[in-house]
Amino acid sequence: MLQSFKLAIKAILSNKIRSLLTMLGIIIGVAAVIILVSIVAGYMGEMVKQFEEMGVNKISVFCRNMSTRRMNDSDMYNFWDEHPEWLDGLSPNVSLNNAVIKSGSENLDSTSIIGVSEDYLDIEKYTIEEGRGLVYADVVSRSSVCVVGSYVANTFYGSPDKAVSDSIKINGKPFTIIGVIETQDEDNFEEGGTDDFIWIPYTVATKMSRNGYINNYVLISSDTSYTNDITNELKKKLYDVFKNERLYNVTANSSIIKQLNEQIGTLTAMLAGIAGISLLVAGIGVMNIMLVSVTERTREIGIRKALGARQGVIMQQFVIEAAVTSTIGGIIGIVIGALATKSIGAMMEINANPTIWAVLLSFGVSVAIGLIFGYLPAKSAAKLNPIDALRTD
């Protein structure tokens, strides 16, 4: 056995260029598997992370309210009362799309304005930089107060502390700025960006909206394990109201993440499969070279057999040679794949690490390729008739 390994390494070294070319297929195949799988995993991991930042406990409800069939804020709060342990927060989400917003004489054309409840700050996981957030009293008393994003505060009032207590006009009505939210996204700090928004009590927003309906709600579950129960119960409740599944929709972030993870799995397996085909081709390359090697070494095989080498010994020698060749190729491929993954990941600004299972799998596959594709040539070598083998030059 040890002797076979020594012989294999000798044979590989005695034909360096050919061995390298044989390995090249395996190197490329293994590196491709590792790079593809790791980059996709890294990229998808990034996406999942983004979703998680948005809150795994978040559940969004959309309903198309009509005059006869509608879901009110009170219905939603009743739902919370029925299942107090399920939820940590609830907020209607009323967008005012055509509101005219003015700070002094300046128009804020791109600023988004939504009506929310006092829970919304926690739901979004934002923090107040200056002043205070909305409170229950603001909502029930329909106060003309608002919380603004840091872009609004900095651009139109100079700084967050100057903005607080100042006012802003929405559809001609003055609103007192009671708080400023910390900057969320430095890279996107511009007109229409992440930090260009105004929150007002949803009760006020509903009054200002054209039909006074609340079509969107955001809920926060106290634990992701409740997600299914909450989603199902809400759907039941909504069906009772709307009698038509197309008029409402309940989406849980955690189930999106779950779906996303499943899709990642499928995609990764598919890509690994495609890269795997290159490994198959590489395996055929190994077989090809080993067959040539057997033909070239017919005389050597004949001598060995004449001196008493049994079929198994000859077989072992060639299988091990093929396995060692493809294993060395596999190891080189793993190193190249890992390095390439790191540098491509850095270029794409994602945290891509060669996944352990991709490394183990491709290593295993490259060893297996050597064994499987080395088998046929080794078999033909072992079967050689020593007389015929000795006769060749």
Added chain:
Amino acid sequence: MGIPLIEMINEYKIYIMGNEQVYANDNINLKIYSGEFVAIVGKSGSGKSTLMNIIGALDKPTSGKYILNGRDTSTMTDDELAEIRNKTIGFIFQQYNLLPKLTLLENVELPLLYAGVKASERRNKALKSLARVGLKEKYSQYPNQLSGGQQQRVSIARALAGNPSLLLADEPTGALDSKTSREVLNFLKQLHSEGNTIVMITHDNAIALEAKRVVRIHDGKIIFDGDTEEYATKFQTSH
């Protein structure tokens, strides 16, 4: 004389060439005893190579029996034949048949390796064997660094390494000049005098005369089997 080392009983080797049957060995009956030095001589195509393949357990007879060292080879599997070759026969080939990528020591170790001898013992035996042919100092060299005569001596060392019952030499001087041929033949004679059994295949009557007994093959049949003096008188003209 006891039991013969080699015994062939009604041995046939028949090849099918198209529609024709070629009798390469045609009813060979032969006994060779331990300690003999036999030359098997014949022209090319006479069937002597076929006979040597069967004696060397490289091939099996089509019919008849070949009993080597008390064991019938005609029903043996490939691996059993390999074992017989390994334990019983030391081959000396015309083309030396050394493996070019192995050192002399590794070449001589090969039969011992296949016999499953431990590494340290293998090395000792191989070195002793190389010493017998006077090439111990060159053990770490490669075959292509040696002359033809030296290479043939290495192949003899390899044949001797496993201490086989039979040395089977196939045209051992065929690739050598007359001076080195002489050396090799003298060495074979010396080995014979030390008690080794030698069967030598050759086409050359002059070489055959170096043996103690000559078996002449013609058209697959034995046409002469006797001692060398008798052969010399009978076949002087054809030489």
